[in-house]
Amino acid sequence: MKTNKVKLELKRITKKFGKKIVIDNLNLKIYEGELFAILGPSGTGKSTLLRIIVGIEEPDSGQILLDGKDITDLPPNRRNIAMVFQSFALYPNMDVYRNIAFPLKIAGFKKYDIEKKVNSAAKLLGISEILSSAVSKISGGQKQRVALARALVREPSMFLLDEPFSNLDARVRFTAREELKRLREQLHSTFVYVTHDQRETSNITSRVGVLNDGKFQQIDSFENLYNFPKNKWVGDFIGNFPMSFMKKTDSISWGFRPEWAIAGRGNLSAKVVTNELVGDINYWMCEMKDGSMVVLRGDKPKEVGSIINFKLNKYNIYKDNSFVKQIS
Ligand code: ADP
Numbered sequence: 001m002k003t004n005k006v007k008l009e010l011k012r013i014t015k016k017f018g019k020k021i022v023i024d025n026l027n028l029k030i031y032e033g034e035l036f037a038i039l040g041p042s043g044t045g046k047s048t049l050l051r052i053i054v055g056i057e058e059p060d061s062g063q064i065l066l067d068g069k070d071i072t073d074l075p076p077n078r079r080n081i082a083m084v085f086q087s088f089a090l091y092p093n094m095d096v097y098r099n100i101a102f103p104l105k106i107a108g109f110k111k112y113d114i115e116k117k118v119n120s121a122a123k124l125l126g127i128s129e130i131l132s133s134a135v136s137k138i139s140g141g142q143k144q145r146v147a148l149a150r151a152l153v154r155e156p157s158m159f160l161l162d163e164p165f166s167n168l169d170a171r172v173r174f175t176a177r178e179e180l181k182r183l184r185e186q187l188h189s190t191f192v193y194v195t196h197d198q199r200e201t202s203n204i205t206s207r208v209g210v211l212n213d214g215k216f217q218q219i220d221s222f223e224n225l226y227n228f229p230k231n232k233w234v235g236d237f238i239g240n241f242p243m244s245f246m247k248k249t250d251s252i253s254w255g256f257r258p259e260w261a262i263a264g265r266g267n268l269s270a271k272v273v274t275n276e277l278v279g280d281i282n283y284w285m286c287e288m289k290d291g292s293m294v295v296l297r298g299d300k301p302k303e304v305g306s307i308i309n310f311k312l313n314k315y316n317i318y319k320d321n322s323f324v325k326q327i328s
């Protein structure tokens with residue numbers, strides 16, 4: 001479980017590539033035992049941030065604290081943070097056993113200890129049966145477990161995983177998520193993983209940090225990100241559909257989710273632009289008189305151009321692009 005002890009702290013981290021500011025004066029606290037997700041569109045600096053934490057990329061400014069100690073200037077091998085890369089980065093010419101054993105061999109462990117550690121990691125990840133298999137012969141899901149086992153044998157202080165599910169086929173993705181959750185519970189360790197896909201954050205993480213423009217726009221539970229997005233960008237990014245924003249004045253708008261509106265009656269109205277079916281629910285993309293785009297829903301498709309009356313059961317008030325409060 002997540003504790004109140006800060007495991008990792010990033011203080012005012014900035015990273016530029018040329019003139020481009022990728023990480024902008026960013027602050028973050030990760031708590032011990034947490035499974036924390038960093039969520040953001042491609043190209044927002046998620047991998048860069050992990051590389052800075054693990055020490056293979058140097059920040060231009062700022063400080064990194066691990067267990068309260070400043071590790072900003074320590075080389076990667078002295079940070080004791082394990083990183084699992086998106087590609088898994090396994091050695092294709094070694095079998096599974098040798099891949100997992102490799103970091104221990106480099107660190108000078110004795111053969112007997114290596115065997116013990118590799119076997120126990122393999123057991124934990126359910127890959128004992130494939131230890132002698134060639135890496136080229138195993139599945140994507142198995143490769144991921146091998147990469148995790150290789151990270152695990154070093155008994156790192158924490159784990160960083162870059163898009164851990166993106167190279168798995170859809171069928172095993174769900175299981176992989178559940179396994180990550182179980183692994184964290186068994187190891188009582190701290191995990192940070194990166195994803196661009198919000199479905200990969202909704203039911204396994206304690207907190208999700210939404211990264212954009214070099215900063216965390218919001219750090220919250222997935223439920224709060226959906227219901228109380230701090231600004232319009234988060235409201236747009238989270239959810240199957242962008243949050244609908246109805247302009248009230250220049251500075252004030254109302255934001256709502258499709259299921260917060262009741263279509264068919266009420267004194268608001270909008271014109272249907274397109275229909276979209278998700279599961280067994282019809283969503284209607286609509287335009288209001290002032291040009292605001294809103295998403296409503298119901299059980300049947302609606303003719304394009306038809307007018308829908310609706311009212312709101314619940315809505316958020318935004319002032320100057322910031323969440324003020326929810327009315328329900
Ligand atoms: P993400 O992982 O969120 O997709 P990255 O951290 O890989 O994003 O990249 C963030 C931005 O920084 C991108 O615009 C990328 O092109 C740029 N970038 C990443 N690494 C380098 C590098 N070594 N040199 C120059 N630009 C880089």
Ligand code: MG
Nearest residue numbers: 046047048162
């Ligand atoms: Mg990346």
